[in-house]
Amino acid sequence: ESPLMKLPKIELHAHLNGSLSKETINILASMKPDSMDMIRNADDMLLIGENEQKTLEDCFMIFKLIHEVTDRPELIKFATKAVIKDFAKENTKYLELRSTPRSNDYMTMDQYVEAIVSAIRESSLDEPSIVVKFLVSIDRSKGVEMAKEITSLAIKYHKKHKDVVVGMDMSGNMRGSKARDFFDLLSEARAAGMKISIHAAEVHNDEETEDVLKFEPERIGHGTFIPPLKCQNPRLMVLLQEKRIPLEVCLTSNLKGGTVDSFEDHHLGVLISEELPFTICTDDKGVFSTSLTKEYEIAAKTFKLTVEQMWKISYDSIDHIFGEEELKSNLKKYWQHWKEDNP
Ligand code: 5GP
DSSP: OOHHHHSOEEEEEEETGGGOOHHHHHHHHHHSTTOOHHHHTHHHHTOOOTTOOOOHHHHHHHHHHHGGGGOSHHHHHHHHHHHHHHHHHTTEEEEEEEEOOOOOSSOOHHHHHHHHHHHHHHHHHHOTTOEEEEEEEEEGGGHHHHHHHHHHHHHHHHHHOTTTEEEEEEESOOTTOOGGGGHHHHHHHHHTTOEEEEEESSSSOHHHHHHHHHHOOSEEEEOTTSSTTTOSOHHHHHHHHHHOOOEEEOHHHHHHTTSSSOSTTSTHHHHHHTTOOEEEOOBOTTTTTOOHHHHHHHHHHHTTOOHHHHHHHHHHHGGGOSSOHHHHHHHHHHHHHHHHHOO
16 A cells, blocks of 8 residues: 555545546436436546546536536535545545535525535544535636625525635636636635635636736645746746745646646646645546545655655645644644654
């Protein structure tokens, strides 16, 4: 067994529906009254295999298909529990799941969020080794009006479940909208006590990236086109260095989504050499056929890092969680004890 499997880990960037394993997708499909053959063949249709490269647009199509198996409250609840279990199995001790609330003939957006929160609460009994929090996602491709509705919902559930619903994320296909159009909403959530993560510089768009850096979210998803490797505008890197906003790094996702050409060319190399804050994440462990352990292995192999250095990367991620301060110090103690027990 890989020593990185045993290592306690933190996952801060995991989209719920992108994290479903093929086993879970198959079980969900069989739970549906009108279960679909297309979904049954999850292997070919929904999951991107080894050495396969797609575009981000392809990935957004895949998410739409996966949504078919989580279109009812009981299915989204089952899915959430399954994902928590998967992460717990590989010694993830703290997990932030994110998801965009949806409604349809079978559920309201309220029911969608309720299902996730109750799955997280029940999992704290079934899987006591992992602490789980929830970030409500805005899918920016659905427009500002929908984002407004989602933000109100997020604030409502944050007030009701402060210990679980801790933040908001903005993700989805960025084509056709500007990040800054959503900043007022994100500020509202922030004023209500929530922390913010924004997908930015996932594709080349210097103007938008500068806007996001200046908004100063607590974390940024990807940030691929900030360091000079991918970007001709040195101002963005200077802003990142000044503000030291932690980047959520998703190696396999970026390779399979076609935004980086190889692991060696990934901007994680720059973050390490410049000693900038980051955390290693899976993004969509189902769709990209990966795991948190695999991502740690890829980082270690590509950038020649020892297990001890990987421990430090994992330990430093604790500072970037949206969970409460007391939890942070408890996690740090756990990590230190683990190190003493595993010299
Ligand atoms: P869900 O929010 O339905 O639980 O998870 C899937 C959704 O997460 C997608 O529909 C999309 O909005 C978002 N998502 C997942 N992976 C990515 C990614 O790599 N980039 C962006 N921009 N959005 C993503």
